[in-house]
Amino acid sequence: MTLREINSKMVEATVLPGQRLFSQRGAMLAYKGEVSFTPNIQGGQGGVMSMIGRRVANEATPLMSVEGSGTVLFGHGGHHVHVINLTGDTLYVEADRLLAFEGTLQQGTMFMGSQGGVMGMVRGQVTGQGLFTTTLKGHGAVAVMAHGGVFELPITPQRPVHVDPQAYVAHHGDVRNKLSTALGWRDMVGRGSGEAFQLELSGSGAVYVQASEEKL
DSSP, X not given: OOEEEEETTEEEEEEOTTOOEEEEXXXXXXXXXXXXXXXXXXXXXXXXXXXXXXXXXTOOOOEEEEEEEEEEEEOXXXXXXXXXXXXXXXXXXXXXXXXXXXXXXXXXXXXXXXXTHHHHHHHHHHHTOOSEEXXXXXXXXXXXXXXXXXXXEEEBTTBOEEEOTTTEXXXXXXXXXXXXXXXXXXXXXXXXXXXXXXXXXXXXXXXXXXXXSOOO
């Protein structure tokens, strides 16, 4: 494992010769060994066309490449961190939540309407997450940021999970997501529960939920 949690707000990365990490620019806290940090003008993996796609989609968080031999501590803004290990599947996460990820993972961008149809687009607007999201696919570790810590909820075919859109952090697996509503007359007159919208995730995989309804 290249990335591991040191405490709730810092991760340690082991940097090995011939291997590369990506991290959010300026997130290095301390390091040991011979390690170099280079601004990544392509904003991660996938080449120039992928970079253009991420910028058009507003999913181009400034990143830096980390190479050499040693260990590096990462953290950013005092946010809580959580390490997710991917074993061949795809993680869906907003670009500004990425703290660091291994260079073995293939980075891409996905249109929200392709996973959830029209409601996927509506979800992007309601949650303020926009119409696109970042994807990381393959084998490797990802460190994501959140408010108040992260809890992993498994999703099984018989048990979909409903999440407050503001508490959603990321998900992976063979999962469909859609925005569900529970608007009633009480919501119309301002006497509702305050939980009018939920994000419904169904299929097989896991969703990561933060302990807050505050966005980064």
